[in-house]
Amino acid sequence: MAPQISPLAQSVTLKLSGKVIPNRIYRTALSEYSGSYDENDREPELADGGAGLICFGNIPLHREHLENINNVVLDRDQPWDAVEAFRPAIAAAKSRGALCLPQLNFTGRQCPGFLNSSPVSSSDVQLHYCMDKSYGKPTPLSKPQIRDIINRFVWAAEAVVAAGADGVILHAAHGYLINQFLSPHINKRTDEYGGSIENRARFVIEIVEAIKSRLPLDRYVIAVKINCQDFVRGGATFAEQCVIIKLLEASGVDFFDISGGTYEAPAWRGDLASLGESQPPAGEGTFLRWARDIKKILSRATIGTTSGWRDSERMIAAVENGEIDMCGLGRPLRDEPDLPKRLFSGEKVVSKL
Numbered sequence: 001m002a003p004q005i006s007p008l009a010q011s012v013t014l015k016l017s018g019k020v021i022p023n024r025i026y027r028t029a030l031s032e033y034s035g036s037y038d039e040n041d042r043e044p045e046l047a048d049g050g051a052g053l054i055c056f057g058n059i060p061l062h063r064e065h066l067e068n069i070n071n072v073v074l075d076r077d078q079p080w081d082a083v084e085a086f087r088p089a090i091a092a093a094k095s096r097g098a099l100c101l102p103q104l105n106f107t108g109r110q111c112p113g114f115l116n117s118s119p120v121s122s123s124d125v126q127l128h129y130c131m132d133k134s135y136g137k138p139t140p141l142s143k144p145q146i147r148d149i150i151n152r153f154v155w156a157a158e159a160v161v162a163a164g165a166d167g168v169i170l171h172a173a174h175g176y177l178i179n180q181f182l183s184p185h186i187n188k189r190t191d192e193y194g195g196s197i198e199n200r201a202r203f204v205i206e207i208v209e210a211i212k213s214r215l216p217l218d219r220y221v222i223a224v225k226i227n228c229q230d231f232v233r234g235g236a237t238f239a240e241q242c243v244i245i246k247l248l249e250a251s252g253v254d255f256f257d258i259s260g261g262t263y264e265a266p267a268w269r270g271d272l273a274s275l276g277e278s279q280p281p282a283g284e285g286t287f288l289r290w291a292r293d294i295k296k297i298l299s300r301a302t303i304g305t306t307s308g309w310r311d312s313e314r315m316i317a318a319v320e321n322g323e324i325d326m327c328g329l330g331r332p333l334r335d336e337p338d339l340p341k342r343l344f345s346g347e348k349v350v351s352k353l
């Protein structure tokens with residue numbers, strides 16, 4: 001009898017671009033905190049480990065609006081050649097057949113105060129002390145400033161694609177600027193970027209539309225990491241996020257990485273009980289119960305969810321049952337880069353984390 005191929009080792013094709021992800025494991029975005037590149041100090045293990053899709057950690061689009069020190073930055077006004085700077089890292093990520101999607105981000109009000117005490121946001125709702133940091137009171141973005149940020153997303157997307165990436169993944173989760181537009185608790189605008197769901201979604205939809213006008217969807221991937229909900233009182237709810245995800249799918253988003261939480265309630269760390277939600281079984285995806293319902297309303301896009309996956313049997317069940325298409329791994333791949341290969345071998349694996 002032919003040996004059975006693990007459901008996690010089977011490829012999946014992104015429908016719009018036609019790009020093939022060779023298996024069901026992706027490395028979700030993990031902030032690099034290492035804004036330099038050393039040819040003699042590469043980390044080839046990430047590609048060698050076998051994940052079918054590698055997302056680079058969030059890349060701020062403005063040098064004065066960082067997520068943390070030592071961020072890798074893609075600022076249109078920088079003096080260096082972004083394409084040449086990114087080419088080696090993207091080549092390394094793709095060297096074993098994975099797709100590569102760098103994550104583009106604008107921090108907004110979650111920019112640490114010690115880096116910039118005058119952040120920007122959808123409106124002026126200040127973030128209280130959390131995640132061991134304080135944050136300045138944000139200035140609401142004017143419409144020309146919104147347009148400038150959209151142009152920064154486009155510029156950065158074109159740069160990483162010219163450097164060899166398969167497209168980009170937008171950071172619409174975890175309380176950063178796109179999330180600050182989506183959230184009714186933060187977005188108090190009275191113009192066309194605030195109020196109704198359609199208005200709050202306008203910023204991210206305009207980013208997708210602007211990117212796809214330069215990078216055709218039949219050749220390049222636009223993916224989005226997005227919350228199933230914010231887990232914050234007054235924040236984006238699951239029902240609202242479903243509407244937004246459908247709008248994004250209609251605009252051309254080909255892949256969703258489902259997460260949850262903001263700095264005020266960092267659900268992505270996996271402790272749902274502290275947020276008043278029931279905890280999933282050990283080793284199962286933190287957001288699986290929401291992601292499986294989102295998959296039911298999607299008509300085309302591929303979907304994965306990140307956080308909490310530690311047990312191969314839970315991952316196989318979720319993919320085999322068609323609840324989701326892919327499993328995203330963050331911290332486990334930092335500690336055990338060869339985990340995907342071991343998952344594909346059929347070995348029962350429980351991450352040491």
Ligand SMILES: Cc1cc2nc3c(=O)[nH]c(=O)nc-3n(C[C@H](O)[C@H](O)[C@H](O)COP(=O)(O)O)c2cc1C
Binds near residue numbers: 225306330
């Ligand atoms: C050190 C660290 C950095 C992170 N940086 C990012 C990031 O840049 N972008 C992002 O979307 N999520 C980021 N996250 C969240 C992870 O992508 C992921 O959602 C979270 O770690 C849960 O997945 P895991 O349980 O597999 O680690 C980060 C998490 C950690 C621990």
